[in-house]
Amino acid sequence: MAFTNSSARGAELNVTPLIDILLVLLIIFMVITPPKTLGLSAALPQPGGDPPTNSPADRSVVIQLDGDSNLRINTEPIRLPDLGARLLDIFKTRAERVVFVQARADTEFQYVAQVVDIAKGASIDHVGLLTARLDDGR
Incomplete structure (x- = not known):
């Protein structure tokens, strides 16, 4: 000075x-100062890999959501309010907590985001999104 x-x-x-x-x-x-991140983190499947096997040893959990907001865990129908408790019940003995969300193209994104949020609230580590293109092998 x-x-x-x-x-x-x-x-x-x-x-x-x-x-x-x-x-x-x-x-x-x-x-x-670190930037503030917003949104939901999700792992997308990469194309070109080997198709998943449907053997009984395959213990992957897929939450299927259609356009009318009807839910199924693998093939079991479930209501949206019961989803968190059911996921907690499924993963209480598993070390790897991975869930895949599959939705039809006409499903509104708010329902998909709500399912991902419930899954994260049920202590699921990774939530992956399944798309129709990868299912068709394209």
């Missing part, structure tokens, strides 16, 4: 270096 002494005005403070320091600190804090 520099002081200048003029006989007419008295001591005057030079604030230019203070503004420079303030701007540098502002930039540093903007860079190191």
Whole structure:
């Protein structure tokens, strides 16, 4: 900080270096602050892999959702309010908590997001989305 002494005005403070320091600190804090992430995280299946086998040893859980918001876990029909409790019951003895959500093309996204939210609330680690293209082998 520099002081200048003029006989007419008295001591005057030079604030230019203070503004420079303030701007540098502002930039540093903007860079190191992590961005806020919004939305639902989901793992999408990658095309070109081997098709899944339908053996009895396959213990994958697929939540199927049609356009009328009817739910099924694999082949078992279930109501939306009972979904969280049923998922907790299914995964209470499993170490790997992975669920796939399959919805028809005419299903509104809010229903899919609600199912993913319920699955995350039931302590499911990974929620994957199944698409019709990958099911058809395209």
